[in-house]
Amino acid sequence: MSNLETQLAELRQEAQQAIAHVATLEDLEQLRIKYLGKKGSLSKVLGGMGKLDATERPRIGALANEVKDSLQMDLDQKRDMLQAAQIEAQLEAEALDVTMPGVYQLQGRAHPLTSTIDRMIDIFVGLGYTVATGPEMETDYYNFEALNFLPDHPARDMQDTLFLPDGNILRTHTSSVQIRYMEENDPPVRIVMPGRCYRRDTVDATHSAVFHQLEILAVDEGLTFTDLRGTIKIFLETMFGEIPIRFRPSFFPFTEPSAEVDVQWRGRWLEVMGCGMVDPNVLKAVGHDPEVYTGFAAGLGVERIAMVLHQIDDIRRLYNSDLRFLRQF
Ligand code: DAH
Numbered sequence: 001m002s003n004l005e006t007q008l009a010e011l012r013q014e015a016q017q018a019i020a021h022v023a024t025l026e027d028l029e030q031l032r033i034k035y036l037g038k039k040g041s042l043s044k045v046l047g048g049m050g051k052l053d054a055t056e057r058p059r060i061g062a063l064a065n066e067v068k069d070s071l072q073m074d075l076d077q078k079r080d081m082l083q084a085a086q087i088e089a090q091l092e093a094e095a096l097d098v099t100m101p102g103v104y105q106l107q108g109r110a111h112p113l114t115s116t117i118d119r120m121i122d123i124f125v126g127l128g129y130t131v132a133t134g135p136e137m138e139t140d141y142y143n144f145e146a147l148n149f150l151p152d153h154p155a156r157d158m159q160d161t162l163f164l165p166d167g168n169i170l171r172t173h174t175s176s177v178q179i180r181y182m183e184e185n186d187p188p189v190r191i192v193m194p195g196r197c198y199r200r201d202t203v204d205a206t207h208s209a210v211f212h213q214l215e216i217l218a219v220d221e222g223l224t225f226t227d228l229r230g231t232i233k234i235f236l237e238t239m240f241g242e243i244p245i246r247f248r249p250s251f252f253p254f255t256e257p258s259a260e261v262d263v264q265w266r267g268r269w270l271e272v273m274g275c276g277m278v279d280p281n282v283l284k285a286v287g288h289d290p291e292v293y294t295g296f297a298a299g300l301g302v303e304r305i306a307m308v309l310h311q312i313d314d315i316r317r318l319y320n321s322d323l324r325f326l327r328q329f
Helices: 003-021 025-036 041-051 057-093 112-126 154-158 175-184 225-240 280-285 302-310
Strands: 189-198 210-220 245-252 255-265 268-278 294-301
Touching: 003 025, 003 041, 003 057, 025 041, 025 057, 041 057, 112 189, 112 210, 112 225, 112 302, 175 189, 175 210, 175 280, 175 294, 210 225, 210 302, 225 245, 225 255, 225 268, 225 294, 225 302, 245 268, 255 294, 268 280, 268 302, 294 302
Parallel strands: none
Antiparallel strands: 189 210, 210 294, 245 255, 255 268, 268 294
16 A cells, blocks of 8 residues: 555545544634645645556545545534434423413512592592692691691690601691692682601501591582582592491581581491581681681591491501412502
C-alpha cells in the first residue's frame, strides 16, 4: 500500500470514530470543517497527489473521492440523528400536561363593608341622589351645634364622643356632612353621605368604636314624611327583598318628627337606621327658610345592614381581618 493510501485509510477511520462520538450539531460542523473543509485533513492528504506516479494517480484519486463521499454520508446521517434528537428533546421539554391541576391564583375582592356601602349608594343614586363626603375629624359645631344639639343638652349623652386634645372631635355620625353640604349648596338637595364614624363604645357583638354610616338628605319644597317613608321602603326592599319593616317613634335633635326603622331578622326586630323630617332649626342654621323648604334625612348603620345581608352574627368579624371569613363574600 502506498503512503497516501495508508493516510487516507487512517483519516477515514479517525473521522468515522470522531463522528460517531460527537454529541452536538456544533461539534459535528467542526468535524466537517476539520476533515472535509478547504484546509481540512483530506485536502492536505490530496496535496501530496502531485508527487504521485501518473499511473497511481487515478486509483488514489478514486479512493480519495470514495473516502470523501463516505465521510460526507456519515456526517449527513449523524446530522439527521442529532437534529431528530434535538427536536425530540424540545418536544419533551415543552410538553403540556393538560391533566395537571392548575395553579390557583387567589383573587382579591372587596371587603363586605365596602361592597355593602357600594350597593347602598347604588340604590340611592338610582333614586337621583349624588354622593357627598366630609371630614372624620370634626368641630363641635358641625357634629352637634348646627344639628340642634344645644350645649349641655342631655341629647349629647346619646353619643359617646371621642374628644381630641385640640378640642376637635372624631365625628360621631355622618349627619355633620348634611350641614357642610347645605352651607355650600342651595335646595333642592338630594345627597347620600357614606363614611366612618367613631364612638367611645365598648366593643361587643353589636358595637364597635369605629363603624360606618350612610346618611341621606333631601331638602326641597313640599317634602313630607310620606316621601321619607316611601324612600326608605324602596331602599329596604331593593336591598333585602320583601322584608317586614317597622317605623318606631324616636327622638333626634336634628329631626322632628323622628323615627327609628327596624327590619325583622332571625325572628326579632333589628334597628337599621334613624330618620326624620329635618328640624327647622337645622335649616335655619344653614340659612334656608323652613317656611319654604322641608326635608327628610336618615342615618343608616352600614354594619347592621351588612350583617342582615350576609347573615353575620358578630360585628367584630367585619373588623378582625380573618381572610378565612372574608373570602366567603
Ligand atoms: N345621626 C344619628 C345617629 O348617629 C342617625 C340619624 C337619625 C341620622 C336621624 C339622620 C336622622 O339623618 O334623620 O344616631
